[in-house]
Amino acid sequence: MYKKSIHQNVITLIILFIAVTSIMLFFGSDAFSSKSAVSLGSLDDGYSISARNETNTSVKLSTFHIKNIRRGEIIRLYNDLPEDEIISPTIMFITYLSTVDVYVDGKLVYSYGHDYYNKGKIIPKKQHLITLDDKDKNESLEIVVVAGENGAFENFGPIYFGTRKDLVKSFLQKHRLVIFIGGFFIMYACLLLSLALYLTLQKKRALSLLASAGVGIIFGTYIYAYEDVFCFISNNDYFFTILEYISLYFIPLAIVLTIYSVQNYKAGIIQKIIEAVNLILPIIFIILHVSNKVHLSRFPIAIHILCVVDILFLFPPLVKRLYTEFRKEIESTTYTGINAFSYLTFGFISFMVMGFIEIVKYNVKIYGNNPDNFLTRVNYLTLGSLYFTICLFIYYLLNSIEHINSQYVKEQLEGLAYTDELTGLINRAKCMQFTKTLESPYAVVSIDLDRLKLVNDTYGHLEGDKMIRTFSELLSKAFDGASLIGRTGGDEFMVIYESPSANVCDKAIRTLEEYMAEFNQKKEKFTLSASMGYAYSSELSTMGFNDVFYLADSRMYEMKEKHHA
Incomplete structure (x- = not known):
């Protein structure tokens, strides 16, 4: 099961990688370029410098x-x-x-x-x-x-x-792919921000969505600034130049915080120190720049060193954590065949690899021979950012589907554990669990099916089971709208109403008696009757469930004595 899941995810990820790369290469090629733009002159030869x-x-x-x-x-x-x-x-x-x-x-x-x-x-x-x-x-x-x-x-x-x-x-045509990728990041961030706002209003956890939205904004901003797209949107070149450096310097922190927030990962002391450096260092750079001591353009090498430290000390524990979660998930009893962790891991590793290649390329360009070819013209950080964001999006999508499926499986398993097999009603264990969460006001009805032992002894247990099932169907029908209808023993049943309306128990009991009288006219081997008693939590000052149930049960036995008199 484990190896099969690994192979399936690896194949899927390879296909995804190839598909995304092929689409980007095709979209960024000259296939969509017009002739008027391609035929422009380039003043490249004949210079005196x-x-x-x-x-x-x-x-x-x-x-x-x-x-x-x-x-x-x-x-x-x-x-x-x-x-x-x-x-x-x-x-x-x-x-x-x-x-x-x-x-x-x-x-x-x-x-x-x-x-x-x-x-x-x-x-x-x-x-x-x-x-x-x-x-x-x-x-x-x-x-x-x-x-x-x-x-x-x-x-x-x-x-x-x-x-x-x-x-x-x-x-614009040469930067078509860049514009598309940057736009994708911005729209992705807006989508997550909207979802995070909705969850916040619903008082639910939205930290991971906010972190992921921040990553999208930082990536989109950096790509548009780095590739000069902003130059054709506004003439505020100073602002966009500063924005390019700031977004670049905060990328490592954004990635780490996203992974931590998604996985609820608790970092060790070394990891926490490095995280703090990821936050403090860009802030120091900004302060130095604002005070006009050292310009932001002087710190790319420092950020590259920090990225290498992140790769060596932060990323391996995170990858190990993702791998552990992946293995735990596929070995769980609620595993549905969908695993989102593999996509998150792939996106994370892709970003690390592409980011490292971009660092190497930058330093070779500065200190090496600076070869001019297709490989040196590719922005690997942009590719890594795109792979990471797509995988993060797929992670959220699959994680939602996986959560829904696992919740369904869990409910099915709980249904088997907490459902009475004969009647389909809630069993005693679930009834007891439910009563622990009750808050006043509520009402309890204690019910005992009459003459079950006589039917079992006279016609056999098959006929007795039929009697129980028939009574349970009428009980469910008569007490429709109750918070709980359960079978607590062989011939014992319990009904609970939360925030009951006036006389709800009387009305339901009379309805059940009418259903039983109607059934008894069919002249089956057995007839139905039941002893019932109820009590409201408002009747007792203590309002403890055991006291309320004892009162209802006592009243049920009073009726039972009358039936046997």
Whole structure:
């Protein structure tokens, strides 16, 4: 059973992984791109680049790299604008943490970032869209970039040339997958927040949903900020640059808190210390940035180290916990064949692996040879975040289904344990359990079926069983609306009303007597009659169930004596 469940879950997860990856690759391919956007020009060849008292000519911009750049260093790029017949030509490029001045034929046409630089603030990442005059075609282009931070950048992104409309359209098409994934995270978070609000109003636990919603918001925000989508929504570049770093720095804490809240996991001392560091460190970074001591852009390496520590000390116990829960679940008596823990574990491990690959890629890019290929262009953190969130969503879905199914199985098992096999009524054990939860006011009816022993002795136990079943059916029908109808012994029955209305017991007893009289006209081998007595909790000052039941039972025996007189 255990191995079979493992194999089924592994196969399902592999299929899920392949399906999601294939859909993303197809959706992000050029299959949906229009020709107008694809045919845009890219100014990549023929540059003269001046840096560090050296000038390199005939440079391909995409292959140019500069290591260990310092604040204040100046890079100058020279090229000629193309002669394309484009009305209101526009150039588009991105810069990181740097000022930019653009000259056309020696004339300054665009400037950005100097106010931030002069005030010692972090210069926002910026996607520049610069519209030129029609007469600027075939003129010389000079772009002057001044680094605003140590290690602000190491290379230059492509510079595109075309109309503003086509440039924006091209950007949106190339970021189609990113926009979809970020939107998925935001909608996912809104859905969970709505559900958490509903559960909170219902006074139910919603911590895990709030934590998961926080993860969705952080992931969506980081992806949109990192991939420059916000640049086309608002011109508040400073805010979105800060938002990118803050969301990145809180990702480790958000993931850990989500897993802990979902699993109700109690961390050890070391884990608690590391959790505190996950919370305190980003807050310290923000304080240092707000006080203009150290900018947020200086701390990615510190966060990477923290992530590695998380992977080594926090994640293994969590994975072990998930595995233990998975094994406990499939070995439980209420296991229904659905296991949500495997999906949560897979999503968690996927995020760890993808996050670690992204850390390695970042540091290779900074300190290594920075190869430019498909593998280095993939954002592994985005992929890991998507896999984790999808698996978390599936976990919630399957966990809900599993809870409903296991609850049904539990109810069925409890039904077998607490139901009288002969009559289908509640048995004595459940009756006693129910009475312990009673709160006043209530009413108790004690019932004893007459002449059962005589029928058993005269016609046999089969006929006696038939007598009990027939009486039980009439009892259930007459006392419809009672909180409990149970068989407490061979010929003994009990009925309980919670918050009873006036004369409810009298009415039900008279109805039962009418049903029995109607049955007795059928001339079966046996006739039905019963001795009944009832009592209300309001009749006794003590209001203890045993006292109330004793009073009802005493009245039942008074009637029984009359029947046998």
